[in-house]
Amino acid sequence: xxxxxxxxxGASVARFLLRHPGSPSxxxxxxxxxxxxxxxxxxxxxxxxxxVRRLLWLxxxxxxxxxxxxxxxxxxxxxxxxxxxALRTLPPRAAVVLxxxxxxxxxxxxxxxxxxxxxNLLLAPPAIAALATAVFVHMERQxxxxxxxxxxxxxxxxxxxxxxxxxxxxxxxxxxxxEIHDTxxxxxxxxxxxxxxxxxxWDSDPATARAHVRTATGIAARGxxxxxxxxxxxxPPELEGGGGLADALRALDAGPDIEVRFHLxxxxxxxxxxxxxxxxxxxxxxxxxxxxxxxxxxAALTLSxxxxxxVLDVADDGAGFTEPxxxxxxxxxxxxxxxxxxxxxxxxxxxxxxxxxxxxxxxVLSAAIPLEPPA
Numbered sequence: 233x234x235x236x237x238x239x240x241x242g243a244s245v246a247r248f249l250l251r252h253p254g255s256p257s258x259x260x261x262x263x264x265x266x267x268x269x270x271x272x273x274x275x276x277x278x279x280x281x282x283x284v285r286r287l288l289w290l291x292x293x294x295x296x297x298x299x300x301x302x303x304x305x306x307x308x309x310x311x312x313x314x315x316x317x318a319l320r321t322l323p324p325r326a327a328v329v330l331x332x333x334x335x336x337x338x339x340x341x342x343x344x345x346x347x348x349x350x351x352n353l354l355l356a357p358p359a360i361a362a363l364a365t366a367v368f369v370h371m372e373r374q375x376x377x378x379x380x381x382x383x384x385x386x387x388x389x390x391x392x393x394x395x396x397x398x399x400x401x402x403x404x405x406x407x408x409x410x411e412i413h414d415t416x417x418x419x420x421x422x423x424x425x426x427x428x429x430x431x432x433x434w435d436s437d438p439a440t441a442r443a444h445v446r447t448a449t450g451i452a453a454r455g456x457x458x459x460x461x462x463x464x465x466x467x468p469p470e471l472e473g474g475g476g477l478a479d480a481l482r483a484l485d486a487g488p489d490i491e492v493r494f495h496l497x498x499x500x501x502x503x504x505x506x507x508x509x510x511x512x513x514x515x516x517x518x519x520x521x522x523x524x525x526x527x528x529x530x531a532a533l534t535l536s537x538x539x540x541x542x543v544l545d546v547a548d549d550g551a552g553f554t555e556p557x558x559x560x561x562x563x564x565x566x567x568x569x570x571x572x573x574x575x576x577x578x579x580x581x582x583x584x585x586x587x588x589x590x591x592x593x594x595x596v597l598s599a600a601i602p603l604e605p606p607a
Contacts, residue, residue: 237272237313241265244300244307257303264303268296268310275317290321294330298337305341311357315364328365335361410513410573418520419455423448425487425523444488476500477508481533481544486519491530498537507601510577511535511544514585517570518546518597526550526595541583541603547596552589574599 245265249258271293275286297314300307311334318334319327338357430444482494503511515533522531528550536543571587574597578585583601 233313233316234272237310238269240310240313241269241307244304244310247306248304252304261300261304264296264300268293268300271296286321290318293317294334301337301341308338308341308357311335311338312360312364315361316368319365319368324369331361331365406576410576413517413570413573416455416459418516419451419458421520421524422451422487423455426451429488447488477503477511478535480508480512481515481535484515484519484533486523486531490519490523490528492519493530493532495532495534497534498539501537501542501603503542503603507542507581507603510581511542511599511601514574514577514597514599515544515546517574521570522546522548522550522595526552528594539603541600543598543600545596545598547594549594552591552594 245261248255248261252258255261271289275289275293294314297307297310300310314334315331318330321327322330335357339354342357343354426444426448430441430448433444434441478494478496478500484492484494486492519531522528526548528548531546531548534543534545534547536545571585575585578599578601581601583599586598586600587595588598589595
């Protein structure tokens with residue numbers, strides 16, 4: 233639109249100079265044309281908002297243009313860019329009034345310039361003004377719709393980012409709670425049991441009591457190592473020796489009064505670190521439940537490699553419990569954080585967790601995790 237304005241202004245000046253050579257008004261035409269061009273260039277620097285300076289600027293532009301049209305009616309065609317300038321600057325109703333006045337002035341100037349009456353000169357300027365106004369209003373509505381859409385997209389992105397941050401925070405809290413339950417809480421529970429056993433036998437069997445204390449000290453050292461690795465988000469220390477998951481499971485215990493046996497079935501295959509960590513934590517959590525709730529004498533860990541999946545079974549000969557109906561929470565087996573944490577670990581790896589228990593006949597927990605086929 234700016235380019236069109238300057239082209240029309242230049243064409244009007246050239247037309248006047250060619251058709252009226254030596255006219256006394258030529259200096260005024262040149263000066264006013266330069267003034268109008270300079271004023272028009274100054275407009276964008278004042279912004280688009282209808283401020284006092286912007287309104288004064290628009291008034292000066294229109295006034296200079298009116299004088300030019302009075303001196304040379306051919307300058308009337310510069311009105312089209314001025315229509316858009318008025319529509320951008322003024323409120324809608326005021327802009328329409330100004331456009332109508334400018335149109336009337338253009339019609340009068342063209343009729344004055346014409347030697348005979350021409351209906352086109354009477355009808356063409358209003359049609360052009362109406363078309364320019366309609367185009368501008370349509371463009372403004374589209375721009376407003378696009379701005380609303382962009383604002384909505386930005387707001388949605390912010391809400392989505394906030395939701396993702398909240399979900400990430402909750403997921404991290406769940407991960408930490410599972411890690412704390414499967415490591416630190418179990419170590420503290422084992423230490424408590426050992427120290428209580430040492431306290432009961434301190435006078436009658438000092439050697440056994442000291443052995444319990446030494447064992448508790450070792451568990452405390454492992455718990456400290458677990459805490460440090462948890463802070464640094466490292467793998468379980470039991471998996472750092474190079475022996476793999478089988479050796480880590482073989483080294484687990486459930487306390488001084490429970491015998492833990494380990495069985496390996498199938499040809500051991502390399503497992504991803506996430507799978508090894510998850511199965512080790514599940515085994516630790518299951519043994520913690522055996523120690524705290526089952527009143528068992530023995531517990532058996534079985535790690536089975538079945539080609540397309542790896543299965544960990546933890547069985548005990550304890551008291552067992554009655555399984556709850558679907559949709560209810562177990563009174564003994566699902567209390568606390570142990571089983572929900574195990575289910576969450578298995579679910580994250582696309583596996584399944586099964587629990588079977590009969591009162592008086594013990595409990596069997598089975599975690600099956602699918603393995604990707606070898607490339």
